[in-house]
Structure formats: structure tokens, C-alpha cells
Amino acid sequence: MVSTKDKIEHHLSNYEKIKTSFSWENVAKELSGLPEGRGLNIAHEAIDKHALTSQKNTIALRFIKKDTNFRDFTYSELKVQTSKFANVLQNLGIQKGECVFSLAGRIPELYITALGTLKYTAVFCPLYSVFGPEPIFQRLSKGDAVVLVTTTALFEKKVKPLLERLPSLRYIILTDSNEHVSDKILSFTQLMEKAKDEFKIPETNPEDPALLHFTSGTTGMPKGVLHVHKAVYTHYITGKYVLDFHQGDVFWCTADPGWVTGTSYGIIAPLVHGITSIIDEEEFDATRWYSNLEKQKVTIWYTAPTAIRRLMRMNIKPIEIYNLEKLRLILSVGEPLHAGAVIWGLENFGIPILDNWWQTETGGIMIANYPSMNIQPGSMGKPLPGIEVAIAEITDNQIKLITEPNTQGHLVLKKGFPSLFRGYLHDEERFKKCFIGDWYLSGDLAKMDSAGYFWFVGRADDIIKTSGHMVGPFEVESTLMKHPSVSEAAVIGKPEPTIGELVKAFLVLKANINPNEETKMDIMAFARREMGPAVAPKEIEFVATIPKTRSGKILRRLLKARELGLPEGDLSTLE
Ligand code: ATP
Ligand code: MG
Numbered sequence: 001m002v003s004t005k006d007k008i009e010h011h012l013s014n015y016e017k018i019k020t021s022f023s024w025e026n027v028a029k030e031l032s033g034l035p036e037g038r039g040l041n042i043a044h045e046a047i048d049k050h051a052l053t054s055q056k057n058t059i060a061l062r063f064i065k066k067d068t069n070f071r072d073f074t075y076s077e078l079k080v081q082t083s084k085f086a087n088v089l090q091n092l093g094i095q096k097g098e099c100v101f102s103l104a105g106r107i108p109e110l111y112i113t114a115l116g117t118l119k120y121t122a123v124f125c126p127l128y129s130v131f132g133p134e135p136i137f138q139r140l141s142k143g144d145a146v147v148l149v150t151t152t153a154l155f156e157k158k159v160k161p162l163l164e165r166l167p168s169l170r171y172i173i174l175t176d177s178n179e180h181v182s183d184k185i186l187s188f189t190q191l192m193e194k195a196k197d198e199f200k201i202p203e204t205n206p207e208d209p210a211l212l213h214f215t216s217g218t219t220g221m222p223k224g225v226l227h228v229h230k231a232v233y234t235h236y237i238t239g240k241y242v243l244d245f246h247q248g249d250v251f252w253c254t255a256d257p258g259w260v261t262g263t264s265y266g267i268i269a270p271l272v273h274g275i276t277s278i279i280d281e282e283e284f285d286a287t288r289w290y291s292n293l294e295k296q297k298v299t300i301w302y303t304a305p306t307a308i309r310r311l312m313r314m315n316i317k318p319i320e321i322y323n324l325e326k327l328r329l330i331l332s333v334g335e336p337l338h339a340g341a342v343i344w345g346l347e348n349f350g351i352p353i354l355d356n357w358w359q360t361e362t363g364g365i366m367i368a369n370y371p372s373m374n375i376q377p378g379s380m381g382k383p384l385p386g387i388e389v390a391i392a393e394i395t396d397n398q399i400k401l402i403t404e405p406n407t408q409g410h411l412v413l414k415k416g417f418p419s420l421f422r423g424y425l426h427d428e429e430r431f432k433k434c435f436i437g438d439w440y441l442s443g444d445l446a447k448m449d450s451a452g453y454f455w456f457v458g459r460a461d462d463i464i465k466t467s468g469h470m471v472g473p474f475e476v477e478s479t480l481m482k483h484p485s486v487s488e489a490a491v492i493g494k495p496e497p498t499i500g501e502l503v504k505a506f507l508v509l510k511a512n513i514n515p516n517e518e519t520k521m522d523i524m525a526f527a528r529r530e531m532g533p534a535v536a537p538k539e540i541e542f543v544a545t546i547p548k549t550r551s552g553k554i555l556r557r558l559l560k561a562r563e564l565g566l567p568e569g570d571l572s573t574l575e
Contacts, residue, residue: 008328010372012241015382022385024418027233031272034201041204042232043082043119046271048201051079059276063108064292066282071108075274078115081108081192083199085116088191092147092171096121096202097209099143102257103127103136103150103159106281109175109188110257113149114267118210118229119201125212128258128550129154135572137162140169142224142425143212149173149188206230206418212425213260215360217573218553219443219461224425225360231264232272234364234419238384239269242356242368243300244329249275252292253302254284259551260360261333265302269364286314294322301327304334306552308341308353313487318348329371331356335553336456338478339377355380357456359442361434363419367454378478379453380446388414391448392439399436405450408457408470412439445472462556464493465500469534473556476537479530480505483523485513490546491537492560505537506546506559515542549573 012018032049033040050056056076063071073081089100100117102124104110110126117124125143127136136158140148145168150159152174159172170184177187210229214222239245243265251270255262270277278296282288284307293301311318318324330345330353337355345353356368357380367389369381383389391402391409402409413420415438424431434441445457457463458472465471473491480489488508493501507523509515520540527536547555550573561568 008244008246010244010370011246012244012370012372012385015370015373015385018241019383019385024233024386027237027386031232031236034204038201039204039208040206040229040232041118041121041201042210042229042235042268043115044201044204045232045236046118046268047075047079047082047115048119050075050271050274055274058274060271061108061111062276062278062296063106064278064280064282064296073108078112078271080197081112082116082119084192084195084197085112086120086199086201087195087197088173089117089120089122089147090199091191091195094120094122094146097123098146099123099125099212100147100149101125101127101140101143101145103129103131103148103154104175105129105151106256106262106279107151107175109149111267111279114257114263115271119199121202121204121208123209123212123226124263125214126257126263127214128256130550131158131258131572133158133162137165138572139214139222139224140166145169147171147173149175151175152177155185204229207422209422211263213263213360216259216549216551216553217570218549218555219459219557221570222573223360223427223430225260225421226423226425227363227419228422231363231419232268234362234384234417235264235269236272237386238365238368239265239273241385242354242365242370243269243302243331244371245270245273245275245300247275249273249299250278250297250326251275251300251302252278252280252296252298254280254289254307255302255304255334255551259334260363261302261304264364284310286311290318290322290324293318293324293327297326299326300329300331302331302333304552305332305337305341306335306548308332308337308344309488312341312344319350324349327351329354331368333358333365334551336380336474336478337378338474338481340478340481342375342377352377357381357444357454359444361421361440361442362413363421366413376449376451376453379449379455381454382452383454387417389454390414390439391446394436394441397436399439406447408445408447408472410460411442411444411446411454413442414438415440462492464491464503466493466503467499467534471503471535476503476505476527476531476535480507480523480527480537482530483526485509485519485523488546490554490556490559492556492563494539494560494563502538503535504539504541504563506541506543508544508546509542548575550575 175188211227253266354369358366476491477489487510496502
């Protein structure tokens with residue numbers, strides 16, 4: 001099938017055919033591997049292999065600075081910079097497998113650190129720059145950080161007070177200091193100037209640890225998730241089949257590298273395909289975002305429901321104001337994308353928004369709506385070729401696959417694919433609990449319809465048990481969002497002796513809507529009509545905002561804790 005825009009032949013032209021003939025061994029053949037059979041290294045696939053070809057002068061990364069000027073890095077320039085950084089680590093005596101952290105905005109030094117660390121075969125862990133000191137401390141200590149690359153301002157404000165408690169942190173490298181501050185606090189510029197610009201990537205076993213990512217902390221304390229170099233198989237194949245990268249594409253992944261999406265897709269996948277990525281150093285701003293899409297001639301845009309909802313609220317029709325004729329794909333991840341948003345994409349950009357599902361633990365996209373496939377708005381799509389996904393019933397640590405369509409159950413993935421995490425750092429017990437037999441338990445609930453599309457129901461932890469029904473909050477929230485007065489919705493189960501839990505909804509109303517009893521009754525009646533009395537909320541509370549993680553996910557556990565007067569738990573990722 002061919003895209004309606006640009007007439008590009010999609011890589012995944014025939015889902016069923018490609019799925020049937022797919023093998024991970026064949027993916028290995030499409031990757032280049034280290035020269036002389038020295039293994040597989042993400043940084044070689046992402047940079048060095050292109051720097052040997054005519055691709056070397058292509059822009060790999062374009063940084064849009066806060067003042068909208070930009071700084072470009074070609075593949076050959078990126079090769080030099082990352083080789084220098086690998087030599088910096090060598091000169092400092094860092095060992096293979098040790099952990100190098102970054103704490104910075106989306107500046108070039110972060111990306112050079114990430115890829116240089118992978119080259120050196122140390123482990124890279126990015127931290128989101130807006131974290132406060134305590135969450136930074138927890139992650140640096142849990143991750144056994146030996147090097148931290150950060151800016152002077154972030155160091156002074158957030159890291160300096162922690163140093164005494166971080167005895168294993170050997171070096172702090174300041175991206176913006178021209179001089180070394182002490183034996184331990186060093187200047188990025190000075191170190192880079194003195195480092196050689198050639199670096200031979202050492203032998204890298206595909207199973208060598210590469211990346212450490214902390215989860216979003218939506219359901220509790222963030223977990224440290226470990227990935228190996230072989231994860232690049234998934235980065236590559238999803239770049240091909242889901243993001244549909246072609247030579248000449250300009251890709252924009254809006255996620256910060258502090259979240260897994262911002263690394264797997266904000267750094268690695270587009271580079272492996274030799275295309276150009278743009279990176280905006282500024283935070284969300286609707287007008288700026290639309291103008292980035294236009295001015296940079298973005299062809300593929302990967303973003304999140306939270307940003308889409310904010311754009312939807314602006315009530316403007318972007319295609320009438322901006323020239324977005326180059327934009328041929330919009331994708332979304334991180335939270336359920338309600339059907340209305342998919343259709344909004346169609347009406348406002350001329351293309352639907354393609355939802356896809358994955359987690360920090362899976363390292364890359366697992367279920368997706370593909371550009372060549374019919375879209376069921378509200379569905380996450382179908383499994384990536386090479387990935388076996390099923391719905392299962394789990395009782396007493398026994399797993400039974402459910403074959404009956406449209407039946408709710410646990411979303412499970414057959415283990416053994418390259419980017420499945422290799423552990424939760426320092427938490428072997430918890431890691432073991434994620435598996436039964438051959439299956440990895442995602443912790444999410446879903447349904448599969450008779451055509452093989454997967455539909456998100458909710459996180460197992462968020463499921464509401466009311467009068468013998470299992471209610472997924474997403475379903476209720478999506479329906480409430482259809483009411484013309486409702487702008488945002490979050491739904492929890494509140495313990496109630498006679499029915500188990502009652503469905504309670506927290507609603508943000510649209511501007512100019514009066515939060516009075518009449519509005520409440522009107523929404524309740526609408527919900528009962530749409531969903532039936534068993535599922536519709538019994539209680540509604542109007543709120544000014546809904547608590548979310550910094551990556552935009554609704555923190556239902558926090559709403560519930562507050563409702564019940566219980567401790568609020570880990571709030572390190574609260575926006
Ligand atoms: P924690 O594990 O710390 O509670 P988290 O699960 O939110 O945090 P991530 O790994 O960033 O951390 O997010 C993965 C989760 O996000 C998925 O398990 C799922 O619940 C949700 N999610 C991601 N994409 C989608 C999607 N397209 N539709 C519905 N839910 C999604
Ligand atoms: Mg999770």
C-alpha cells in the first residue's frame with residue numbers, strides 16, 4: 001500500500017505476509033555488526049557504519065536552540081564527537097559495564113555522552129533534568145553511577161548537596177565549564193579537547209549491558225530497567241515497519257531522553273536508519289511545535305497523548321495555518337490515545353494519529369497501528385512482526401491463554417525477543433515475578449478482537465471491581481471525554497462495602513463551564529446513558545488539574561491515596 005502523502009511505498013506493505021516470514025536472524029543480516037566479527041554495538045549501528053558511506057555528510061541531529069537558531073551534526077561529525085567522548089571515559093579509567101549518567105536538557109552534550117558511552121561499552125542512564133535532588137539521589141545511588149555529565153547550574157542546585165552521600169560517584173563532568181573545577185569536577189570542553197578523535201569500538205557481546213532506564217513511576221516506585229546492545233534489533237525493525245523511515249526523512253520524537261521513548265526513538269532508531277532527527281531544546285509550546293513541523297519540513301512525528309490533548313484544546317486547524325504537506329506520519333505512545341484524538345488527526349492534519357503500545361521493559365514498540373493498515377480508532381493496533389502477544393488469565397501463578405475474542409485479560413508477551421529487559425537493577429525478585437513459563441506479564445489488561453486488533457483496558461493495578469464487574473478506567477474516561485463540557489477525566493475505584501468499589505471520576509471542565517450541581521447531573525446522566533449504570537461513575541468531583549507524571553501519564557494511585565487519606569507514595573516523577 002502507498003501513503004496518501006508523498007506516494008511513499010511503505011516497508012510494511014503486507015502485514016500478514018511479512019509477519020509469517022519474519023525471523024530475528026534475518027534482522028541480524030540487515031544490521032552491519034562490528035567489523036571483523038567483533039560483535040554488535042548500538043553506537044556502531046547508529047553512527048560509525050554511516051560515517052563510512054556517502055551518508056556521512058547527512059545531518060544526523062539538528063538541535064533547535066531555545067532562541068530557534070540551530071546546530072547541526074552530520075554523521076561524520078557525530079562519529080568524531082562520540083569517539084572523543086569514548087576516549088574521555090578511557091582516559092578517566094572508567095571500566096566496561098560501569099554506569100555513566102546524564103542530567104541535562106536536550107543539549108548536544110547529552111547525545112554525545114549517550115552514544116560515546118555506548119561506544120565505550122559502558123552503560124548509559126539518562127535522567128530528566130527537572131527532577132529534584134532526592135529523585136536524582138535515588139537514581140544515581142541505585143544505578144551505581146560512576147560518572148555524571150551535567151550543567152553547572154544543575155550541579156550547583158541539585159547535585160552538590162548530595163555528593164557526600166554518593167561515595168562511588170567518581171567524576172562530574174560539567175558541559176558548560178571551560179576549566180576543571182577540581183580533580184573530581186571536570187570540564188567537558190577540556191576533556192574533549194585533549195581526547196583523540198579516533199576510537200576503535202571494543203569487542204561487544206550483543207548481551208553486554210548498554211542502557212539503564214528508570215520507569216515513569218506511574219504505579220509506584222520507579223524501577224531501574226536494564227537493556228543490552230541487542231535491543232538495537234528492535235530499534236531498527238520498528239524504525240522500519242512502524243515509523244516507516246526512508247532515506248531523506250526528517251523525524252521528530254518529542255520525548256525527552258529521560259524517558260525510554262526519548263532514547264530508543266529520540267536517539268537510536270532514526271540514527272540506525274541514517275536519517276535526520278530534529279531535537280527541540282525548548283519545552284512544549286503549541287505555536288512553536290507547529291512552526292517546527294513546518295519550518296523543519298518534518299515528515300514523521302512521534303509524540304504523546306498528553307501533547308495531543310493540549311493541541312486539541314487550542315481549537316485551531318493547523319493545516320489551514322501551517323504548511324504541513326511534508327508530514328506523512330503522526331504516531332503516539334505512552335498512554336491510551338482515545339478514538340477522538342485519532343479522528344482529530346484526520347480532520348486537522350489529513351492523516352490519522354497512529355497509536356502504539358510498549359513499555360520501558362520492552363525497549364521498543366511492540367503493538368502498533370501501521371501506516372499501511374486499516375485503523376480502528378481507539379485500538380493500539382497489532383503486534384510487531386516477530387512479537388507474540390496474547391491475552392491471558394492468571395490465577396495462582398498459572399497462566400491460561402484466552403482465545404475467545406473481546407475478552408478482557410492480562411496482556412502478555414512471549415519472552416525471548418531481543419529488546420526485552422534483562423533485569424530490574426538490584427531487584428531480582430521483582431524481575432522473576434514478571435514471568436510465568438514462556439510469558440512476560442506486562443501488568444496491563446487488554447482485549448483482542450476477532451480481527452486481531454488489541455484494545456487497552458487499563459493497568460492491572462488501576463482496575464476497578466464494582467458490583468462484580470471489572471471496569472477499566474480508560475473506558476470510562478474516554479466516554480466522559482465525549483461530553484461537550486469535559487476537558488480531562490481521571491477515574492478511580494473507591495472502596496465501598498456493599499459493591500466492592502464505586503467508580504469515582506475527577507473531571508476538569510472546559511473553560512466557561514460552570515462547575516455546579518446541574519453540570520454534574522448532566523454528565524452523570526450522559527455517562528449512564530452511554531455506559532449503563534453499573535459502569536458509569538457514581539461520584540464526580542470537579543478539579544482544576546489532574547495529577548500527572550512529567551511524561552504526562554495520569555497518576556491514578558495519587559488520586560486514590562488522596563481520596564482515602566493514605567500516604568502519597570513516591571512523587572519523584574509528579575509534574
Ligand atoms: P511504572 O512502571 O513505574 O508504574 P509506567 O508503567 O508508566 O511506570 P513506562 O514504562 O514509561 O512506565 O510506561 C509503560 C506503560 O504506559 C504501559 O505499561 C501502559 O500502561 C502505558 N502505555 C504506553 N503506551 C500505551 C498505549 N498506546 N495505550 C495505552 N497505554 C499505554
Ligand atoms: Mg510500568
